[in-house]
Amino acid sequence: MAETETAEAPTARATVGDSEFDRDTAVTLREPGVHDADLSAGWTIVNAVNGGYLLAVVGRALAQALPHPDPFTISAHYLTASEPGPAVVRTETVRTGRGLSTGQASLVQCDADGNEVERLRVLASYGDLDALPDDVRTSAAPPSMPPPEHCFGADDAPADQRSMPGSSAIADRLWLKLDPATLGWALGQPSGKGEMRAWFGLADGRPADPLSLLLAVDALPPTAFEMGLTGWVPTVELTVHVRAKPAPGPLRVAISTRNLAGGFLEEDAEVWDSADRLVAQSRQLARARL
């Protein structure tokens, strides 16, 4: 059973701008279009740097480069595996419009021989979420799931039954409480359904914002685990739509897969805030190691 202090959402100690997430996604403008970053080992899962974290680093560089602040739609194609350590984000302004501007970015690292290797390439259109009208006609409903105190996090499993082998530093940085209905895989009894649901926050209590939503959509265990697959599920492409600024409080993230075929699957994520607003939608194409 979860202890009380981990079952409840972290109280806000860290703030937007002063948190683990902000420090680890920081980019420094070296010259126009060139941003230095330092990929933290703190956001790795089984030694792979999390794809949502990488997208947040690039998303921050684009927010600095473009005249609009918020990623409305951002697409990343993942090329090679990133490693903790120095990285460079190159940005290009493709078009500047009144309501939206479009940018492109590449995240690159140097290999052992000093050769530059591109890790991901990104296209994005940015706008200003605060400038949008309030009109909401959402037919979607928030996911039905138990309250956090009836959900389970990494700390709740006995040490000898933790299902994620290797280092999973990211688990220490997230407050993630999985719906037990989507947790069969961790007990060796996957449901066969391509669904995963969790309460999501940052462990240091930093509130959610559009940038941290880019992390939230890719932070849950893969739906493939509930479909009976045990191997890793590397992302080929991930597109996120940020639809509104999240209200304070924990987020609910629901991920689903409708089609696992030919060694590939899609993962659709919805992120809901505490005010029952759909704040982000994403879809990724990933490889399934069958």
Add this chain to the structure above:
Amino acid sequence: MAETETAEAPTARATVGDSEFDRDTAVTLREPGVHDADLSAGWTIVNAVNGGYLLAVVGRALAQALPHPDPFTISAHYLTASEPGPAVVRTETVRTGRGLSTGQASLVQCDADGNEVERLRVLASYGDLDALPDDVRTSAAPPSMPPPEHCFGADDAPADQRSMPGSSAIADRLWLKLDPATLGWALGQPSGKGEMRAWFGLADGRPADPLSLLLAVDALPPTAFEMGLTGWVPTVELTVHVRAKPAPGPLRVAISTRNLAGGFLEEDAEVWDSADRLVAQSRQLARARL
């Protein structure tokens, strides 16, 4: 009531490689990375060049530029409105891998002053659909809809009730039969649900292939019409996953919107082939003119 010859799927007269669609999406390599195209006025809706047709033009150039033939995942950000006439597609190979290669492309046209204007920018990862294993675990089911002879096309409406004002040349090139359950908008009685479903083919009988799927996902009337909006719904970004080569025969396309908010909506499309296989999935972010 539909006449028999339009209610039935066109019999194959045109072939892949010799059809309206192939002629109008043709690209000619001028030099490495530079492809000449000629955007046809035949694929316009209310004077706007269809976004799926534009993606197919760019997708064909990328297929020629990359070592793999099929678009597995292709994302386009639409920058400015394209016009019928000459265009250039610039392609860049981002990464070449064993199973997948990634490319980038821009479609540009010259304005009246001879200045180059970028219309859309595209990132895509290509592979070989024929090389994938046959394994299919799809929890999704094909859309439930009546047979084509109980659905309705542009020809079926009395001329004075046709809902799409202006020129709609694309209607002559598509065989599109809309599910009457999603046709309330055309009679002034939108259902309020963000759903649109249709049988889809090319009017000259050209069989479907991965390239024509890029057109199919963006060829139906917008879901916004069934949500009571009447204005146009310009695409900001469109991502398509092609999951399998379509079997011969008509396609079924189902589009849905879960969230219309702040002047934007997403449109998710699924394309099913005659063998009940989910052959493509797409999502776009579009602006709603409220």
